[in-house]
Amino acid sequence: MKKILVLYVMFIMNSISANYAQNLGEMLHGYHEVFKEQSITKRRFGHQTLLANIERLKVNPLFDVSKATLSSEGRDIYLIKCGTGKTKVLLWSQMHGDEATATMALMDIFNFLENRTNSGVDDQQLDQLRTDLLKECTFYFVPMLNPDGAEAWSRYTALGIDMNRDALALQTPEGALLKKLVFDLKPDFAFNLHDKGRRYSAGKTGNLATISFLATAYNEAQEVNETRKKAMLVIVGMNHALQPFIPNAIGKWPSDFEPRAFGDNIQKWGSTLILIESGGFKNDPEKQYIRQLNFVAILTGLQMIADKSYEKEDISEYEAIPVNDKVIYDLIIRNVTIKKGNTTYQADIAINRNERPVKGRDYFTQSSVIEEIGDMSVFFGTDEIDATGLIFSATQEISLGQKAEFELVKDGKVIYKINNGVKL
Structure with a gap:
């Protein structure tokens, strides 16, 4: 009888947590259009478009904008800081230059954080969410980490190196910057934001894996320590938030350990690393709907970190997310x-x-x-x-x-x- 009661309580807690994430996701999904950065309507945009948006952030005291380093070809790479909380979160996008979906979503998130809308929307829930995030967390954003690759629409840096295989050798200035930020800031959480091939499936099904997640492995044995476990639990919450919009179209990136990759090493270095991969969605060649889903997933994940609601999630739900396949x-x-x-x-x-x-x-x-x-x-x-x-x-x-x-x-x-x- 006692065991049944414990299982029932766990079921109720998991249901409450799932509803919390879904309700948050539905609110963010509904409001995305009013925070969408209107200067970006296609996923292939250049460094100058990014700089124009960053210039606007410089005049807002909410943001601390600084030049972090120069790319191989001399383009400015920026670090954008906001929030005053003790939980530190580092987010970067477009370390592969031809993977721009999350960069678009980060522009929308900046608009949300500064309450810059297209329709003057006033919502107490949104205001409270914004207040909680900025109070509980300090965010460090590096949008377009590989501007040379973005200009050439190439996965690689101007040196021809895949930056996500440069965590050990540090042959690129962009890779050296990312490792320096991780070691200097010591973020509690990190979001590694990517795109993947648009034909990946969610398991062996006909459903495109529109979004895929991964709590990267930190060793060959793919063990789960407390650091990696937190990533899994946050991912469960983001999965709950997105399922109403892309049911059965969420996958999990294979967790094979890659000793040269930043995601695997950052997990090993002690920061909880969450990988988000944007795939394909029918009739969305410019990934504008997937951009909206990124907005929902990232902000849901950040809020669950801010209020620690991820701790109520069930790790078995992470294991149940189907692994990407190609069928x-x-x-x-x-x-x-x-x-x-x-x-x-x-x-x-x-x-x-x-x-x-x-x-x-x-x-x-x-x-x-x-x-x-x-x-x-x-x-x-x-x-x-x-x-x-x-x-x-x-x-x-x-x-x-x-x-x-x-x-x-x-x-x-x-x-x-x-x-x-x-x-x-």
Whole structure:
């Protein structure tokens, strides 16, 4: 009887905690538009756009803005401090230059913290949240840690080095800065904000892993000490906050220990490290909705740190988050009839649309590829066509690697036209 009572109390506490995070997430999700930084509408923006926003922060006494160092090509990297609390939190984005989603969300979070809105919204809950965060925590932000990579739209620094593999050698000024901040500030919590490939799935499902989390491992054995446990519990709360908006579309990044990576080493150095990876969401090529989800997740995580509500979470819920997998293609055409030479057969066709940056521009081109031909029954398509009874028709015989430009025909009539991998 006593054991049943304990389990019941734990269930009630977990339910209360989940409701707390979900309610907070719903409020933040609903208010995001009024705090969204309107000068940024596409994910490919340059260093100058960031600087324009930072210049505005300099005149607000809420923020202490300082130049932290110069990039390899001489661009300013800024450290932005706000809050007066004893809990120190370090957040950085775009250590990979072509991963800009969280940088957009940080601009929105700055607007929230200074109560800069687009509609003059006045809400006591928001005011209390803002007050609690700034009272209980001191925040250190480094948006766009790799400005050279951002300008080139490249994962790497100007030296050609992946900064997230530079935690030991410190061959980059950007990497040296991050380690110095960790050792000088000794943050209690750290948020490592990234993007990942948009086709990762939440487990072996057809759900895109729109957001993925990880409490990084600090040793090869992937043991869980108190530092790592805190990251897991905060992630459980952020997962609760996001599930109403992207149900079953949250994944967990594989936890293999990488001895050169900052996330793994910062956990080892004693700061609780939370990794957030922004993936894909259907019909959101500029990641503006994923930007909103980052706004919700990060602020929820920060509030749970500020009021220590993460301590009420259940670590088993972290373990239950599905690990990222790769079982999704952009388009799968199922059961199409194909004629090749003297052979006619039925098969599936898997197609991906690959993004290519345009130098000096803020947009991308798409190049489609036929990736697989055959049995795709264990894979999923973000878009799918049941082509039973339809015939593949193109100017050339089908082959792997060719551009996806063809028609699906029945009795001489075009039923579907595939233009550069897109169903018309």
